[in-house]
Amino acid sequence: MERVAYNVGAMDFFAFTNDPTRNNYADIQKKLSGGDMEELFNEAKAAILKSVLKTQEGDRSDGFRRGHDACYAYCNISGMGVTLHLQTEDDGTGHKRPAGEGDYLLADSIMLPFFLLDRRVHVKAVYKPTNSKALTLMKDAIKEVAGIPEWNAFSLGKGNFSYISLDSKVIIGKVADMTTARREAQLAAFVRFICELTTDPFDLLVAEAQAQVTVRA
Amino acid sequence: MKTIIVEHMGIAKEVAINDQLGMILEEVASAKRGRFAYVENHVSGIGDPKCTTPGVSDKWFI
Numbered sequence: 235m236e237r238v239a240y241n242v243g244a245m246d247f248f249a250f251t252n253d254p255t256r257n258n259y260a261d262i263q264k265k266l267s268g269g270d271m272e273e274l275f276n277e278a279k280a281a282i283l284k285s286v287l288k289t290q291e292g293d294r295s296d297g298f299r300r301g302h303d304a305c306y307a308y309c310n311i312s313g314m315g316v317t318l319h320l321q322t323e324d325d326g327t328g329h330k331r332p333a334g335e336g337d338y339l340l341a342d343s344i345m346l347p348f349f350l351l352d353r354r355v356h357v358k359a360v361y362k363p364t365n366s367k368a369l370t371l372m373k374d375a376i377k378e379v380a381g382i383p384e385w386n387a388f389s390l391g392k393g394n395f396s397y398i399s400l401d402s403k404v405i406i407g408k409v410a411d412m413t414t415a416r417r418e419a420q421l422a423a424f425v426r427f428i429c430e431l432t433t434d435p436f437d438l439l440v441a442e443a444q445a446q447v448t449v450r451a
Numbered sequence: 452m453k454t455i456i457v458e459h460m461g462i463a464k465e466v467a468i469n470d471q472l473g474m475i476l477e478e479v480a481s482a483k484r485g486r487f488a489y490v491e492n493h494v495s496g497i498g499d500p501k502c503t504t505p506g507v508s509d510k511w512f513i
């Protein structure tokens with residue numbers, strides 16, 4: 235819930251600007267073909283806030299949220315909320331429902347609520363081109379600047395990774411090269427240093443994100 | 452195969468989880484606050500019908 239409150243707070247910083255060096259609306263402008271960009275911005279911002287507040291209020295009534303609730307389960311691991319994506323099967327009506335064996339549900343993957351520090355891309359994912367409406371593009375543009383996608387959990391499933399370490403302790407696999415091992419050790423040392431400065435690293439990350447939002451606004 | 456108790460649609464249920472993921476959850480549970488994770492060759496996009504080529508990357512998390 236802290237994160238939802240942060241998203242609502244961060245959204246208040248955002249205001250419309252026509253300055254092309256300070257916005258990312260070029261593609262949206264082409265789609266809108268003469269419409270009012272500021273009106274579209276306000277509509278998109280209101281829609282994002284409405285969705286975030288709906289989540290905050292615990293309203294799970296729409297079909298998307300009901301489907302999501304059916305396919306995910308939650309557990310508490312030492313005070314940290316972990317989401318499990320369940321194995322699903324088609325229920326015959328085109329909807330996914332959890333599959334099970336006997337009395338058990340089956341976990342397909344786990345999603346850990348960690349904050350992404352850095353990434354090194356080996357193969358860039360390719361997606362089919364989408365023909366999104368101007369409103370969707372504007373919502374995506376606002377979310378990108380707000381950093382909202384960065385709060386997403388990362389998913390670990392069957393064979394979708396070759397190595398994982400936690401606090402520099404190897405859990406699964408063998409690191410590919412020594413450069414990576416050294417970089418990992420440096421970053422782990424940096425994280426330990428930060429943790430000595432604050433009692434809660436999450437507070438530090440929120441402060442950092444808010445500072446970035448202030449600079450960008 | 453391990454099982455853990457979860458909350459599913461407001462009800463406590465038992466979920467079976469494979470050994471690899473169970474091991475990760477155990478380590479997460481015993482880690483201190485301020486944990487740091489590194490994942491190599493993390494594949495994303497699988498299962499997304501719009502994804503034609505899954506992405507592969509190394510990621511650092513806290």
